[in-house]
Amino acid sequence: MNLKSIERVGVTSFPAHYSGPTLGEVGEHRAIEEIVAAAPSRRNGDDAAVLNHASPNSRAVATTDMLVEGRHFRVDWSTPEEIGRKSIVQNFADIEAMGARPIAALLAVSAPPHTPVSYLRGIAAGIHQKVEEYSAELVGGDLTSGNDLVLSVTAIGSLGGSRPELTLDRARPGQRVVAHGHIGWSAAGLALLERFGRDLRRIPEHLIPLLDAHFTPRLNPGRGVVARATGATCMTDNSDGLIVDLSTIARRSGVSIDLHSADITPPPIIYEAAEILDADPWEWVLTGGEDHTLLATTAGDPPSGFRVIGRVGRGDAVTIDGQPPRYGHGWVSF
Structure with missing residues (x-):
């Protein structure tokens, strides 16, 4: 949500x-x-x-x-x-x-x-x-x-420059899927707000970065330019949910995307928020959106500031370790 x-x-x-x-x-x-x-x-x-x-x-x-x-x-x-x-x-x-x-x-x-x-x-x-x-x-x-x-x-x-823009239809089998920015933090921050409002007396201080990620998602300026300059071919930002946005790339490019669970596992700060709220942290990671994380595909090494989270293959599905994702919904306007 x-x-x-x-x-x-x-x-x-x-x-x-x-x-x-x-x-x-x-x-x-x-x-x-x-x-x-x-x-x-x-x-x-x-x-x-x-x-x-x-x-x-x-x-x-x-x-x-x-x-x-x-x-x-x-x-x-x-x-x-x-x-x-x-x-x-x-x-x-x-x-x-x-x-x-x-x-x-x-x-x-x-x-x-x-x-x-x-x-x-x-x-x-x-x-x-x-x-x-x-x-x-x-x-x-x-x-x-x-x-x-x-x-x-x-x-x-x-x-x-002369390199093509990073459109959604240029992911190719064999490429790596790379990401810049947090995944699931904004959704976790929203969940805390829905339970406690902005009452900082009720939210542990070390979880405040989750609220900050929701109020103002953080991206380092220029990462998109760097990714394009170093060989990325396709990119989007995670605004509607990780699975939803990567599914758009997969559909438009005619490829499959397999995410590595170890590379998108929720960090301890999200697990702690989930324990407080009795929630599944994986739902925030897979469906939350609004982190505006940059998600790209590249045949080379991860651009500076990016990390590998998966692989592009043949087919038309988005999977995690070869299996269907636990959650696949995300934001739609209507």
């Missing part, structure tokens, strides 16, 4: 400590000024942003994704800064999964009029913190009134 399965309950109620004027009180233009102040860019502020011309033999890469309050995040669990950072990670992971470098982001926000301006500024500050890690910028967007808090981020990247 992942955060996207949370059902919306009631009207957005922001934490009391986000005080001060609301969006309805200050209006659109003042609110946009707050976003620009929190996430400054010399390209932002006109009708459209003009980006530097791509270098020779390069291509532009674009993606977009949405976060809906009550479905992808909860304001009583996540801080606005965490929501902003997560919105960038899930979009920039898609850019990296193509083997490209993120260079810019656009933000569209629909928010209730009673949204505190300080809350919106916190979201923009979180976005700025994360885009700076990639030497990218928030270069524009849109703001409108709505019943729910909704963020839509468009990410733009640059794909340099």
Whole structure:
């Protein structure tokens, strides 16, 4: 189960400590000024942003994704800064999964009029913190009134050089399956939140990294570019569940994928969370998603920052040590 399965309950109620004027009180233009102040860019502020011309033999890469309050995040669990950072990670992971470098982001926000301006500024500050890690910028967007808090981020990247992009249909038998990032941590963090809320007095301190992995999944910038440069042919990010996302690669490429159980075994921190919650840690690993782990195939050694987790073969199934996975479901929108 992942955060996207949370059902919306009631009207957005922001934490009391986000005080001060609301969006309805200050209006659109003042609110946009707050976003620009929190996430400054010399390209932002006109009708459209003009980006530097791509270098020779390069291509532009674009993606977009949405976060809906009550479905992808909860304001009583996540801080606005965490929501902003997560919105960038899930979009920039898609850019990296193509083997490209993120260079810019656009933000569209629909928010209730009673949204505190300080809350919106916190979201923009979180976005700025994360885009700076990639030497990218928030270069524009849109703001409108709505019943729910909704963020839509468009990410733009640059794909340099003559190597092909890392599409889902280019896995080949005999290749290794490699991964960069945690697997199952975000789902474990969500399960802790569902049981205890964000009451840190009830969650052992050494399990807090699981919450952090859920609030803001962590990827090292540039790993997708490195993987493409060193011979990876196919890549995706683990957003909907490990088995679901690898099944997409297997289907699109016409191959089978066999995972090594020893290489995806839940670490002790996840086993401990599962013991507290009386849960099966393997369900988080195989179905959780939202870690945005980079999953790639390559004929060579694992790229820097990646580890081997399986093999590509002939056929059309995803297995673990040659056997069907214990769990095969994941996230679907409808």
